[in-house]
Amino acid sequence: MAEKTCLGIDIGNNRAKIAVKKGGVVRRLLVDTVPDGIMKENHIISYDAMGDFLREMLKKSHVSIKNAHLCMPIHEVYLRNVSMPMMSIQQLKVNLPYEFHDYITEDMGNYIYDYAVLPDQDNDGQLHLIACAASKTLISSHQQMAKRAHIKLVSIEPANAAVFRFLEAKIKGTPEGEMPQDYAVLDLGDTSVKIHFFTKGMYEVTRSMDYGIGSASQRVSEEAGQDIHIARANLETNASGVQSESYLDDVFSDLASRIMRVMNFYNFNNRNNTLEDIYYFGGGALMEPFLNTIREAVPLNLKSISELITIKHKLTEEELLIGAQAVGMTI
DSSP states (O other): OOOSSEEEEEEOSSEEEEEEEETTEEEEEEEEEOOTTSEETTEESOHHHHHHHHHHHHHHTTOOOOEEEEEEOGGGSEEEEEEEOOOOHHHHHHHGGGGGTTTOOSOGGGEEEEEEEOOOTTOOSOEEEEEEEEEHHHHHHHHHHHHHHTOEEEEEEEHHHHHHHHHHHHHHTSOTTSOOOOEEEEEEOSSOEEEEEEETTEEEEEEEESOOTHHHHHHHHHHHTOOHHHHHHHHHHTGGGGGGOGGGHHHHHHHHHHHHHHHHHHHHHOTTOOOOEEEEESGGGGOHHHHHHHHHHSOSEEEEGGGGOOSOBOOOHHHHHHSHHHHHTTO
């Protein structure tokens, strides 16, 4: 549980989002375009420059809060659901790295390991965990970035953790004696679309597609002869009704088909799943024609992630869709 006053930070390929929480209420969402040369393919390539950029974001918005929680992209960490015999915390710290020996090819000592304990739904007496491994160099780079931004990093957590916080209230509301439902949360990002799956209320996996709504911005840029930054802004605000241009139909259809295939794969591997809804957020969530195309392709209820948000806030629907992960980091 984050503090009553803190920042939640989510850095995307094109935008940085900072949720400002004060007195237990998320009062503002700061959003700014990341300057060229700082990000490349969803990776920060200059942490000092990013720190300076975040500092300026906070300074020009007159935000002096220091404690911050950073959302780390899912592709920058290793995540595993792990079942182990009951053991002490000290024993767990010793054994946890060995759960990643098939995934980490370099020196295991170069990584930091952490975990969260999951409910024992099977009553098998085992210790059920979601375990995480992250590069020490990467963590150190984020800490240096925070130092440049004049903020204090209280926690760094993967994106699925921010998303899970929205589901917690629903999961805790499950009637006694019943299993929690299955959930799917759709991140309609610029360079990739991701679906986070939570089976029986617990995180299972994130499926990523190396193709995002930025492909629509690129098409607008080509068709209208506009700079990509201008095309992206026009697409999100639907300037001159650009979202309904026929040349975007195949882009939206392609993305929707990819989402459908991922959902079909999940259904095949989880034949008794209880999925009824898909909750969505991200830049693509601002495009109604795109959402309608997904609705036609996927036979589930498509709902805004704002329906899951129970934390007190003063944000608009659009801000919640853009800044969902930043908001989640403040919970």
